[in-house]
Amino acid sequence: MQTVGHFINGKYVEDQARTAPVTNPATGEVTKHVALASVKTVNEAIDAASKAFPAWRDTPPHKRARIMFKYKTLLERDAEEIAALITAEHGKVLDDAMGEFIRGLEVVEYACGAPSLLKGEHAKNVGPAIDSWSELQPLGVVAGITPFNFPAMVPMWMFPMAAVCGNTCIMKPSEKDPSVVLKLVELLSEAGLPEGVVNLVNGDKEAVDSLLTHPEVQALSFVGSTPIAEYIYATGTAHGKRVQALGGAKNHAIVMPDADIDNAVNALMGAAYGSCGERCMAISVAVCVGQETADEVVRKISDQIKTLKIGPGADVTNDMGPLVTQVHYEKVRSYVDLGVEEGASLVADGRGLVIEGYENGNFLGACLFDHVTSDMRIYKEEIFGPVLCVVRVETQDQAMTLIDAHEFGNGTCIFTRDGEAARYFTDRIKVGMVGVNVPLPVPVSIHSFGGWKRSLFGDLYAYGPDSIRFYTRRKTITQRWPKGGIREKIQFAFPSSGDKSD
Secondary structure: OOOEEEOOOOOOOEOOOOOOEEOOOHHHHHHEEOOOOOHHHHHHHHHHHHHHHHHHHOOOOHHHHHHHHHHHHHHHHHHHHHHHHHHHHOOOOHHHHHHHHHHHHHHHHHHHHHHHHHEEEEEEEEOOOEEEEEEEOOOOEEEEEEOOOOOOHHHHHHHHHHHHHOOOEEEEEOOOOHHHHHHHHHHHOOOOOOOOOOOEOOOHHHHHHHHOOOOOOOEEEEOHHOOOOOOOOHHHHHHOOOEEOOOOOEEEEOOOOOOOOOHHHHHHHHHHHHHHHOOOOOOOEEEEEEEHHHHHHHHHHHHHHOOOOEEOOOOOOOOOOOOOOHHHHHHHHHHEEEEEEOOOEEEEOOOOOOOOOOOOOOOOOOEEEEEOOOOOOOOOOOOOOOOOEEEEEEOOHHHHHHHHHHHEEEEEEEEEOOOHHHHHHHOOOOOEEEEEEOOOOOOOEEEEEEEEOOEEEEOOOHHHHHHHHHOOEEEEEEEEEEOOHHHHOOOOOOOOOOOOOO
């Protein structure tokens, strides 16, 4: 059986002392194993990246960009293969896998603009015959740790931007679906990226801790759950690293009485149950303003759930696939059990779903809870599955107070026809990414992605303009050339461009 290894310094490295199974979520079958890197293997990757850094740092940005242009072409050539790999190991349906891939590809396109993005600033005559300018210089060796739910898109948030900024990189993907990132890194070599610039190590906590504590690693980017994000941030910063750690979410959608309910319901269906709810931007709470609004939303979502087609992701006619692993299935199902115990009304029960021919798959049907209250764990905690909670309130302000009080602040949206209500919401809500009649307000590649509160640890968002800031250091240079033959006086006052007469 195949074992997915590591890719270091342009070569495959096996290191199979420890392995973990990789399963097909639709069948439960173990399809391959993934090698779990030892500290020695991680150190080899860091050493390769360290040795590659000086030459790559001095490579002109336009030459780095040319490699990314070539890389984009190769990604487009192999798009269907990459989407199929995502589906085989994650389980999401093929069109969703392709959508994920394309959003990652857009970040590669953004990275192609490196020559313009990395320009500094210049000011002449800031003082007598003194010029000053700033430069954006790479950090050195950086690392990225990525989650199972977007095995292509999230890695492409990281290594293309890290590399075009002149850094060298080590990627550590989720061990649940490792084949996608290996394919992405292989294509980098085909595109002409020098050996050692981007390396891949598969692994678990041992590999992560090695990256967090190694003195050569200058910065680390992470996407995952909030407890792990907090650990990554605390450990990395304690070891002097720049850290960007994106955590969990509990994203709310407000449905106002004046909303187009049919369109809102369709949007909620995709946002709550797309990718089986395994998205950090999934809508997991619908806050309905007014009892009539809530009754209509619950009735129409319940009707729509009955039409969902659930099955293996490779079948393009399916709307929803399986959860990623049996362990995760059991976790999500336990939250449905908990919601019933807590007294919420389970309007749609996806437990016990069996797909003929796929009886061992991790399939959980869409679940819908009504009359959920803010003291329930199913409201407070991130479930990360196909579970939508409906909370009833009487006013928009009550809905916003509910959202603002939650520990997470990743994404939110409002459905309304009222421009004043929408503007009030977008201006005052304490959440990082906000939509108006847009259920998944994921910023496009020319902006940056990140939440507020306990959804983000660190100051800078992912991709977009913030990625340039994260993967570079600003250096400001001030230069003066005295006129020949002139002896200058000693000056004890602090230098200033101001005139004494001012």
